[in-house]
């Protein structure tokens with residue numbers, strides 16, 4: 111490593127420069143002229159080295175310094191070392207910034223850094239999606255100018271950041287956002303999380319619990335009423351027969367509800383089907399036909415089952431049985447008398463198409479999109495008479511989702527309905543019919 115000259119070395123350099131001039135001057139008896147010439151040469155060399163340094167610093171700007179000579183060599187080297195150290199530090203800093211930004215970009219939340227004056231210093235990509243910020247255009251903008259929600263403006267002004275707040279996204283009204291601000295140094299870090307799904311699930315859970323409680327309360331009230339009546343004394347045989355019949359009906363209703371809830375929970379929790387199980391759909395249809403004919407024996411209903419006897423499928427037998435049964439049973443439950451129900455299971459461009467068409471009351475278009483929601487019923491009283499809790503079509507929807515299929519409902523009010531679905535071709539099996 112080059113070191114600056116010591117005083118001794120400096121003096122020795124001067125001796126080396128001036129002595130030859132002095133000797134020549136002494137020889138020609140012009141010692142002052144020689145001294146003058148020596149000083150001019152020394153100063154010129156000095157300026158030449160300085161020029162080289164300035165040229166390197168301001169014009170050339172290369173990292174490697176020019177070749178310095180004499181006492182200038184350590185100066186050039188020293189500056190070179192300083193520049194190199196600064197460049198390395200800058201490079202390290204740039205690398206650190208890059209990794210920080212990459213890390214912040216990969217977070218599932220929007221990140222906004224703002225100053226003590228609420229001016230945006232930095233934000234990540236998700237901030238543009240959640241909050242509509244445009245980076246780098248919005249750099250230096252006031253956060254509360256871009257998010258004008260009164261709750262947010264108040265939150266920022268109050269500087270009470272112990273708890274977060276929830277706002278609707280200023281960019282997308284379908285998003286519910288949770289904002290939390292954390293002070294650090296003189297700046298603030300705001301983390302914005304999308305809690306839409308979470309809030310939806312909480313709402314659904316609350317709805318679900320209140321629906322189940324409501325559905326159970328009605329039969330329980332009936333049962334309790336009759337049981338209280340029995341507390342006093344045994345009623346007349348005629349009343350007792352009626353009470354017994356009502357209690358049995360309500361107990362069956364509760365049992366059905368609990369069973370449907372269990373089926374729904376099991377189907378919802380089931381992973382996507384493995385497609386290993388082979389389902390003999392024609393046999394299922396045969397059993398179903400016998401069942402519904404018996405169920406509707408006292409009704410004026412006619413049936414027509416059109417089943418492709420070679421068409422099997424892969425999937426979960428329990429889930430598909432629930433789907434087929436619910437749709438056919440609904441047709442029987444809701445069809446007006448006299449009426450006609452047609453069930454078909456046919457091959458349609460290598461896929462399997464199942465359809466139940468009835469000549470029932472039909473459904474108004476405003477209900478169609480909501481029919482598969484849990485506990486949704488078009489006519490609550492009528493469904494209650496038939497023992498329905500509004501879970502059947504929800505079970506069908508989930509069972510079909512697991513088989514990459516979707517329920518389609520076509521209905522004309524006053525004329526009838528057709529509930530159908532298509533099973534994708536890769537789940538279909540074509541068997542030879544014996």
Ligand code: ADP
Nearest residue numbers: 440441444487488489493498499500501502503
């Ligand atoms: P439920 O147990 O009440 O039958 P579902 O989920 O099976 O519940 O059906 C939801 C609602 O859809 C029913 O309450 C009924 O109003 C309507 N619905 C279902 N199938 C039919 C049909 N074939 N014809 C007319 N309405 C139907």
